[in-house]
Amino acid sequence: MEEHLEKLRASGRKVTPRRKAIIQLFLQEQSDLSPQDVQEALSGATGQFGLPGIYRNLEVLTTCGILFRVVTYGGERRYALCKAGHGEGHHHHIVCIACRKVGKVSDCLYKDGMMVEGFRLVSHVVQLNGLCESCAREKNDLSALQELRQQG
Amino acid sequence: MEEHLEKLRASGRKVTPRRKAIIQLFLQEQSDLSPQDVQEALSGATGQFGLPGIYRNLEVLTTCGILFRVVTYGGERRYALCKAGHGEGHHHHIVCIACRKVGKVSDCLYKDGMMVEGFRLVSHVVQLNGLCESCAREKNDLSALQELRQQG
DNA sequence: CTCTAAACAGAAATAATTTCCATTTGGCAA
DNA sequence: TTGCCAAATGGAAATTATTTCTGTTTAGAG
Numbered sequence: 429m430e431e432h433l434e435k436l437r438a439s440g441r442k443v444t445p446r447r448k449a450i451i452q453l454f455l456q457e458q459s460d461l462s463p464q465d466v467q468e469a470l471s472g473a474t475g476q477f478g479l480p481g482i483y484r485n486l487e488v489l490t491t492c493g494i495l496f497r498v499v500t501y502g503g504e505r506r507y508a509l510c511k512a513g514h515g516e517g518h519h520h521h522i523v524c525i526a527c528r529k530v531g532k533v534s535d536c537l538y539k540d541g542m543m544v545e546g547f548r549l550v551s552h553v554v555q556l557n558g559l560c561e562s563c564a565r566e567k568n569d570l571s572a573l574q575e576l577r578q579q580g
Numbered sequence: 581m582e583e584h585l586e587k588l589r590a591s592g593r594k595v596t597p598r599r600k601a602i603i604q605l606f607l608q609e610q611s612d613l614s615p616q617d618v619q620e621a622l623s624g625a626t627g628q629f630g631l632p633g634i635y636r637n638l639e640v641l642t643t644c645g646i647l648f649r650v651v652t653y654g655g656e657r658r659y660a661l662c663k664a665g666h667g668e669g670h671h672h673h674i675v676c677i678a679c680r681k682v683g684k685v686s687d688c689l690y691k692d693g694m695m696v697e698g699f700r701l702v703s704h705v706v707q708l709n710g711l712c713e714s715c716a717r718e719k720n721d722l723s724a725l726q727e728l729r730q731q732g
Numbered sequence: 733c734t735c736t737a738a739a740c741a742g743a744a745a746t747a748a749t750t751t752c753c754a755t756t757t758g759g760c761a762a
Numbered sequence: 763t764t765g766c767c768a769a770a771t772g773g774a775a776a777t778t779a780t781t782t783c784t785g786t787t788t789a790g791a792g
Contacts, residue, residue, distance in 0.1 A: 442758050442769060463748085478773055483749065485770090499705050503655035505748085522699045531697045537689035538708065545683045547674045547710035553651050554706050556690065558699035594738060594789050615779085630742055635780065637739090657779085 429455065432494045435514050439492035446477070450485055451494060451509075459528035460498045460508035496521060499555035522556035526563035581607065584646045587666050591644035598629070602637055603646060603661075611680035612650045612660035648673060651707035674708035678715035 432451050433443050441447075453469050454461065461469070463482045470477045486507050489495045493514070498506040498521070511532035512519050520533040538544075538552045584603050585595050593599075605621050606613065613621070615634045622629045638659050641647045645666070650658040650673075663684035664671050672685040690696075690704045 444758070444770065446771075476772080478771085479748085480750075480773075481771060488770095497653060497655070499651060499653065499655075501649060501651065501705055503649070503651075503657055505655055522696055522701075524699065525702055531699055533697055538706075544674055544708055544710065545685055546713050547676065547683055547708070548716050549674075549708055549710045550677055551709045552707065553653055553709075554690075555704065556696055556699070556701055557703045557705075558696065558701045561698050564700050596739065596789070598740075628741080630740085631779085632742075632781075633740060640739095 431514065432509075435492050435494050436489075438514060441488055441492060446481065447485055447489065449477075450482075450489065454495065454507070454509045458530075460506040460523065460530070462504065462506050498523065499553055520554040520556065522558055524560040524563055525557050526559060526566075529560050529563075531560065583666065584661075587644050587646050588641075590666060593640055593644060598633065599637055599641065601629075602634075602641065606647065606659075606661045610682075612658040612675065612682075614656065614658050650675065651705055672706040672708065674710055676712040676715055677709050678711060678718075681712050681715075683712065 436443055466482050467477050495507040496510045498508055508530050522531045522533050540549050542549050588595055618634050619629050647659040648662045650660055660682050674683045674685050692701050694701050
């Protein structure tokens, strides 16, 4: 937790109860969450959480590198805790399709500047989906995979 | 155009004036388009195009491989003409950040099944952004790049 | 030419996201 | 510690995006 708050301070933002509650939630839930998920999870506990505030805070937490926005082909808005430490540079994430655990991918196969099909690469969006070690051991049936393969 | 209509027929869908008009639009505009862009472009020409119909058709055209949905970190809904021919398998696209030209990336560096950071890769989302040959020649000033680098 | 499943039109419902503004608060400076 | 002020909050309301529904039309097989 403290390491996350440090990122907030480093970017000149305030540490507020709301932000701590949201970070706490992401720490508990190991999955990625939509703004609606966050509202549902936090409502009741600490009074009401309005969606506007949640949007604002998810945005702030993403800006200062505490969360990242998961990329899907469907474009749904979902966030997860960024696994990179403060100051670490370019990286991507890989999400386990079974347990939603998030891993950090430091050495991306694509490097900005490289040539691809006649284009010079300037930026790239990469989101990997896979099975983490423990889930891979459990799931030797591939049926669930097929289902999830298309989700991006 | 005909090659696109063939994809429609191949998937058992009907070739309708609406669908032809949408494909035609994407053929003219070389950029990627949102449903709203499509509505604006097509309204007036052939009477009214309601957004519900546009959503439906963009979805259909995507399903049968004529369009693809561009992936961005922001999650906006934008479509572009798929560069892959009928029956071609797994591929990604690279978009020129200057002229929006789309290129096909057939041999992705990531392969499902490979191991990445302890995960077994099941699916992956890749969207590349770069400069096509002609734009790269023009733009030796990097200022525009910086601006676009974050867009995903 | 007929018939039928698929497509269309568009109103309306729903859901997602942003804007606004009055009130409160974290954290720095005195 | 206390006070200040920019930043954060709360929540209503506006806006925009997306889906659902229903009755009508049409592409294209036979």
